[in-house]
Structure formats: structure tokens, C-alpha cells
Amino acid sequence: MSEEVSRPDDGGRFISLWELFAQIEKAEAIYAYEAARDLASCLSDDPAGINYIRRRDELGILCPMDIDARLRLLRLLSIFGSHGTLFDDDDRPNDEAQPVFDRFGFYASDIYPFLARHDIAISRPGDEGSVSRVFPDGRRIPGWILAYDGQAWLSYGRAVGILTASTVAAERHSPEHDDVFGRWGRALSDAIERGAIGVTTVSGKQMLAHAxxxxxxxxxxxxxPLDASNVQPDDKSNAVPLPDQQAQSSPCNEATKLGRRERQIRLIExxxxxxRYPRLQVPDRGQKEIRKLCEEQDPHLFTGNDHTFKGIWDDALEANRIRMANHNKFAGR
Structure with missing residues (x-):
């Protein structure tokens, strides 16, 4: 278990949702509402996580919540994650987000391992002063990257993010950052297809052998910037990227035989x-944006034909690799 998960000095500390947003925001270089959206997505995908939520009352007493209250809070998280604000009864935006989310939160010993299992990075107070390792250009290696030190497996997206952070200091979503991120993504995908990097799947997520x-x-x-675990990629018993996750399939030895459809689905992902769309909760109009980027990225894989793209999307949906957030609403029609 990494230091980021197991640090003993704050395990019993209560962390409000607003404070947690700030920690995710800093590590992932995203906005607070995006942090809320990612957290809401994780809690929706792994409902056991909402059992960890506590409410801090007017006396400062931490109280458990019944299931209805937890679900209402999850709905508020989703609203804030989608709109960057909460709303009054007359649907007018208000400034109540921070006061509301300051009243709810988690114990550190509950939420940090949960976030680690879902591959969400955090930057906790004290990380800056306790870390002395630097990139070759002198920039400090942030704590969220060092949390993966010694891990046997890490997700494809996290690996691309680490390579990007190692290369440029640009802010996330800036043109410079997105350009480098895209280039690293293509290079890493190519290495996987050639069989240079072992892969496995954990909870539907592609994981790479760190070594x-x-x-x-x-x-x-x-x-x-990281040290890899001594665990070998073919050691199935250790094919877990983060604590408490169990691998669902063995590392792929057929990476060089990926077909056209698999490459298309991977590019959609x-x-x-x-x-920053949760793969199984793509928002309205998100499919259109994904298609646009896919066609710009690789016009040979995505030809601009409506029927072709629908077929790719339907195959990815059937494999439970992509889904619209409103899928259940229309699935029966």
C-alpha cells in the first residue's frame, strides 16, 4: 500500500467534501466542480462508498446518515458536478455549494483508500514539504504521482498523465498540455499493441504493468519518475493496481493481434x-464530442460515416466499455 493511502497521522480525521474537492482539484489540475463530478461518478459506480459519508451537525458532531439522505447528497454532487453550482427551488443558481458540502464528508481512513481504488489522485496538506524528489528539469514531483511508486500496475490514463506531467509544466486542458497528452497516449497505445507493455483489466479499466x-x-x-514493483507482469496473484482490487483477467499476450474494432473502441475510451467524461456516464451531447475528437485523431479508423460510428459505439456499449448517462432512460424504447 502506498504512503498516499496508508499515512497514519490523519486516518481518523474528518474531511469535508469541499476540502476533498480542493485536494482532488490540486492533484488532478481540474476545477472543484469537476472533482465533484468524478467523485459522484465513483460513488455511483461503487455504491458501497456512500456508506462512508457522514454529516457534521451544528454542534460539530459527526453523525451517520440514512440511505435517503445519502442518495439526496449524491444527487447534489451530480448537480454541482454538471453545472458548477447548486440551485434554489425556482431553479436560480445560488452560492450555497461550499456551505452545503462543508457539512458533509468522510473519515480519511475511509475515503483515501476508496479514491485510490478508483484511481483518483489527491494532494494532501504537507505533501509539498515532505517530498524532495524532482524531475530532471528541477520541478518537484507532486505527491499524487509518488503515490504510485512501487505499484505493480497502474491505469493507462494515469500512465499517460504521469508521462505528460514529466514532460511539460503546462496547466491541464491548455493547448500545450492536450497536445503532449495526446502524443503520449498514441505512443503508449502503440507500445501496448506491439506487446512491449503487459496489460490486464480491473473492473473494466485497462491496467499496465508498471515494470x-x-x-x-x-x-x-x-x-x-517512479520505481516499479519487482512483481513480474505474469504474476496473476499480484495483478492489482491499488489496494483491495482484484484482477478480472490475466495480462494480455495477444496485444499485437488487436483488430480494427478494438482500436476504434480504445480511441473512443x-x-x-x-x-473528462466518466466512461459509463457520458453526458448529453458527449457522444457527439467524442466522435468529433475520434475523427480528428484518426480519420482512417473513423471515416465520418454515421452508420459506422453507431456500430462502433454499440459494440463498445455491449462490452460495457462506454455508456451514456441517460442510457437506462431510453434503453427500453
């Missing part, structure tokens, strides 16, 4: 990640 990523970077002269 292979480090060796690939070393071979090509790229900066990789990559573009959804780039747009």
Missing part, C-alpha cells in the same frame, strides 16, 4: 478520458 512501462521509457530515453 514494463518503466523499461519502455528507459529503452527510448523517456523520463519515468481515450477521447472520453480526454474530455
Amino acid at each position: 514494463d512501462v518503466r523499461a519502455w521509457c528507459s529503452q527510448h530515453g523517456h523520463v519515468w 481515450e477521447m472520453a478520458d480526454k474530455l
